[in-house]
Amino acid sequence: MDEREINDKEIEIEEFQDDFDEIEFSDETSVESILSDNYLNDKLNEVFAGKIVRKDLTKKIKEGANVPVYVLEYLLGMYCATTDEESIADGVKTVKSILTENFVRPDEAQKIISKLRERGSYTVIDKVAVKLNFKQDIYEAEFSNLGIKNVPISEKYASDFERLLCGGIWCIVQLEYFYDEADKNRCPFIIRKLTPVQMPNLDLSEVLKGREQFTKDEWIDVILRSVGMEPSKFSKRVKLLLLARMIPLVENNFNLCELGPRGTGKSHVYKEISPNSILVSGGQTTVANLFYNMSNKTVGLVGMWDCVAFDEVAGITFKDKDGIQIMKDYMASGSFSRGKEEKNASASMVFVGNINQNVDVLLKTSHLFDPFPEAMAYDSAFFDRMHCYIPGWEVPKYRPEFFTNDYGFITDYLSEFLRELRKSSYADAFDRFFKLGNNLNQRDVIAVRKMVSGLIKLIYPNGKYEKAEVEEILRFSLESRRRVKEQLKKIGGMEFYDVNFSYIDNESFGEEFVPVPEQGGGKLIPEGLHKPGQVYTVSRGKSGMIGVFKLEIEMVTGSGKFERTGIGSDREAKESIDTAYRYLKANSKNISGTISTATKDYLMHFQDLNGIGITNQLALSALVALCSAALHKPVISSLAIIGSISIGGSIIKVEELANVLQVCLDSGAKKVLLPITSTVDMITVPPELMGKFSLIFYQSPEDAVFKALGVE
Structure with a gap:
């Protein structure tokens, strides 16, 4: 090569470099990702020729053609399964022409x-x-x-x-x-x-053989692009959540719940992706429509579809009084009784809806099933049937760039592949590596096994996986079921105490506990010392639920007035608080000679932190708060006060001690002040729960004040 040719080559390289440098990459885009996408597209065209389609073509034609997506994508797969832009353009024209001339409206x-x-x-x-x-x-x-x-x-x-x-x-x-x-x-x-123009039949072995050509991450990207999503825009965690939405399509009788903000695509998979699932909009239905019509003896939706999804769970209503009971029966066993007959079906049940407030607030004031209608909201037996709760608040709201323009499976091919997978099971996939911990009951075990089976089918349909890959799926499955159990604990109390889910390695015998991310922070009873006059008490509210209440006392120079705010017109609560003030006036010298009820005014503010309705068990906690303010001395850190006193100063025993202590733990308390009369009920408290606290017993109101303020 002479010197002139060398110079020409250098100029070409410089021009290419200049062009390349002008390309603007987003924060989430890199040269490697572009090359990876092209590589994945080429591999799909090679391994699944005729079974894939470029998803941006679907979007463009779908906007002007009222034709099912799976029909449209089949035609696109026939005429546009190539990477050549000119051939694709010709193919799109052909598809449009076919739809215009031949599609029957x-x-x-x-x-x-x-x-x-x-x-x-x-x-x-x-x-x-x-x-x-x-x-x-x-x-x-x-x-x-x-x-x-x-x-x-x-x-x-x-x-x-x-x-x-x-x-x-x-x-x-x-x-x-x-x-x-x-x-x-x-x-x-x-x-x-x-x-x-749909898949007339499916060769499952073709799919399983093709899966071997892809890595785990590549295959997950293929599945997500097949449902229209662009995986490069999501984290690994979000990808797993999106895959979990598809478990009801591959697993028989799988019950899934997803609640979260609007605009996160909760119902997209069940409405657009599979011709084998149905979305019940609005939530209104009948037993005859959903399960069995006794007049014409035909099975309802659960017998006709692989998946029945309810949109907007807040609107779920049955015209029949026994509707929810029949649904519970079906969700538990896959069968239901109508008249003299018992019927079986394999349809999975999905419940999606919106959470209208911050999750941290909802966890403090209620539970994560709160958006369900009143007939279900506190039915622990209904929610115990849920195998999985997807945290919809972790999925970002969909934006245009979240929808892919790359290749994925034709929707009909994907849906038939998913349907075929329902015939197999990988419920025992983790048994040779791990066993489940002691806190899981039979329903928990069934739920975890179903989730593991569903995710294995989606990610490793050929049954080839390693220990670490199964462990990742097992941890996610345990978390998803534990989220259900944590809410059941709030609704049903000690019956659902065992929430510390774990798994044990068969080789090392090491036990790993799986947490639920949203349970980590936002404790109602904060750590550290509070200001004088501020106390937290735990008791049962008007709604029947046990919750946390905060009392704050302000003391100023005055003439002995006592005012209350935050309790409204509730007579029993007022009497309980007045009992504390009268007791203080009569017995202040027994506590401290410096306490004055004649030259000071006391203003008490009450807060119902869980929104469960005011409680009438406030006398003792109000007394402690009054003394704390009067003595300018805060109560000891992380303290929850339980129990109450009568007008004469008698100690009132705590009802349902185990449930009350569980709420104390969930609310962040590390020390609990409780009456000595409750020692007889200690046998009802699980040892693991009792070991979470420093328990401080009191024998009299004065004793309670001294111990709450840390006075020896």
């Missing part, structure tokens, strides 16, 4: 039939279902949008395309019309040729 059915009669032949795109007329021993077809039925069809199509016999599939059909005057009972419609 229900309102134009008679016009199409008229054209068929006039021309003698016509090609249509419609959903075709086939049944065997056993009286005449012939197969007959029914056209969904065209509205014609009992059309004879060759048995060859029924045997080659079995899905025609299972509810029907969309097809391109060449029809002919011949009216026979001699035989007027003969159907004039003739099927000359039928070509499915």
Whole structure:
């Protein structure tokens, strides 16, 4: 190469470098990711040729064509399964032309039939279902949008395309019309040729073999792009949450709940991705529609679909009084009884809805199932059937860049693949590596195994996985079920105490506990010393739930007035607080000679921190707060006061001690002041719970004040 040629090459390289430097990359984009995306697209085209489609093409055509996504993507897969832009453009034109000329819209059915009669032949795109007329021993077809039925069809199509016999599939059909005057009972419609535009059948071995060509991360990206998402915009954690939404599509009788902010795509998978799932909008339904119609003896939605999803859980209502009970029965066993018959079905149940407030606030004031309707909101038996609770607040609100423009599986191919996976199970996938801890009861074990099985099917459908990969899935499954159990503990108390889920390594015998992220912070009873006059007490509120209440006393120079704010007009609460003030006036010298109720005014403010309604067990905690303010001395750190006193100063025993202590723990208390009379109930408290506190017993109101203020 001479010197001039070398100079020319250097100029070309410099120009390329200048062009490359002008490319603006976002924070989440890198050269490696661009190369990786192209590599993944090329690999998909190579391994699954004809089974993939570029998702941006779907978006462009879908906007102008009222046709099911799975039909549209099948056509795009036929004509646009290439990386050549010119060929793709030609393919898009062909698809648009086919849809314009041949897709049957229900309102134009008679016009199409008229054209068929006039021309003698016509090609249509419609959903075709086939049944065997056993009286005449012939197969007959029914056209969904065209509205014609009992059309004879060759048995060859029924045997080659079995899905025609299972509810029907969309097809391109060449029809002919011949009216026979001699035989007027003969159907004039003739099927000359039928070509499915959905997957007529699925070779599962093809998918499993193709999976081996991809790494774990590549395969997850393929699955997410197949449902329209752009995985490069999500963290690993969010990817796992998005995959968890698909478990009901691959696992029989799987009950899933996802509550979170609006705009995070909670119902997208169940409405747009699979023709085998149905979204019940608004939540209103009947037992006949959902389970079994006794008048015509037909099974409802749970028998017709792989997945039944309820949108907007707050609106779930049954016109039948026994609707929720039948749903609970079905969610627990996959069967239900109507009349004299018991029916089985395999449909999974999904509940999605919105949380209208910050999760931290909701955890402090209620529970994470609070958006459910009142008939369900405190039904622990119903929520115990939930196998998984997806934290929807962790999924970012969808933006345009979250939707992919790269290649993914044709929707129909993906949905059939997912449906085929329902026939297998990987519930025992972790048994050779791990065993579950002692805190899991039978329902917990079933839930965790179902989740593990579902995620293994999605990520490792060929059954090839390593110990570390199973452990990742197991931890996520334990967390998702524990989230359910943590809320049940708030609703049902000690019955659901065992929430410390763990797993044990079969080799090292080491036990790993799995936390729930949102339970970590935001304690109602903060650590450290509070200002004088500020105390926290735990007792049962008007609603029947046990919660935390905060009392704050301000003392100023005055004439012995005592005022209360925050308790409204509740007579019992006022009497309880007045009992504390009267007791202080009568017995202040027994506590300290410096306390004055004649020359000081006391203002008490009450707060219901859990929003469960005011309590009438305030006398003792109010007395401690009054003394703390009067002596300018704060109570000891992280203290919860429980118990109360009568007008005469008698100690009142704590009811449901174990449940009260559990709320103390959940609220952040590290020390608990409780009456000596409650020692008889200590046997009802699990040893693990009792070991979480420093328990301080008091024998009299004065004793309680001294110990609360740390006075020896």
